Amino acid sequence: MDRTDVSLIALRRILRATELYGRELAQAAGLTAVQFRVLQVVGEKSPCTATAIAQRMGVSQATVTSLVDKLVRQGMVERQRSEKDRRQTNIVPTDKGRATLDSAPDALQQRYVRKFEALEDWEQSMLVAALERVASMLDADDLDASPVLHTGDLANAG
Amino acid sequence: MDRTDVSLIALRRILRATELYGRELAQAAGLTAVQFRVLQVVGEKSPCTATAIAQRMGVSQATVTSLVDKLVRQGMVERQRSEKDRRQTNIVPTDKGRATLDSAPDALQQRYVRKFEALEDWEQSMLVAALERVASMLDADDLDASPVLHTGDLANAG
């Protein structure tokens, strides 16, 4: 087993961990992974249009509509007709939605952040350099990326 | 933006890249990401039972049955009753299935492998150490991990 394989295995462990994390998270919140992800996006930038969410998540508008429907039905978010442009619908989290976000276990990300911040300064630098290196080795061109871990569809967890 | 955020963003880029890769790959092969993943697993360990695939992929047997059905319908794999234990069904790739595997673009992994192997010795060591570090920061307990990149369901890519 050469080093290339070892590095691929480590990558796979990373993917796997985030995948499982998504399911865990969703289950704990009573939502699916993707629904939770929408809630996260809405929570980050509160007056948030459907199109913005779609672009952010890399899915179609139709998909967002369906996801938002479900979140509305569960009282997590609300639709509000925009005053400026009445074609737009702003999607805002309800109190319940915010509470869900705050109380989400966030086990994985928390664990990661805690461990990361416990590292020595030079170790942090090394990890950042390595991760960015790997990222650039993997992706051709780039897109927005926010400091929020999530697992995409992966997750069509049923 | 502190270093923790930077590291999270890099992680997200990695996840995103592998996610997109899965779709690309699948589309090129005329299969979905998950179907292709099954084919990969079958290709790796050829006499392969449904249960083995299910465990390897972290899904239920029922799901594997449904996925294998689709691969059979497309002539990618065959079911063969085991001689030893006639409850078991061995799933083996057909010639077409092997051809599909061989000719799969494998763009991302190829790109990664090529770049990784072009690195200096010490750089490889550094990356491996960093990736394993991150992996251990993310996953609590571990499971099998093979040197094959993929994106799980995540993705229920439709």
Next chain:
DNA sequence: ATCATTACTTTGACGCTCGAAGCAACTGAG
């Protein structure tokens, strides 16, 4: 023989995803 276990398939239900088509509102050219 019989009962429990194992391996797989079937069934029914749900979630995610999309493209296409539709509706409502805005915008710009004339």
Next chain:
DNA sequence: CTCAGTTGCTTCGAGCGTCAAAGTAATGAT
């Protein structure tokens, strides 16, 4: 002002992935 084009979102219809539960078949232990 008006009409055509564009934009933002929703609805509809369809396919895929996923699972739990129930069913079938074969093995194994007693």
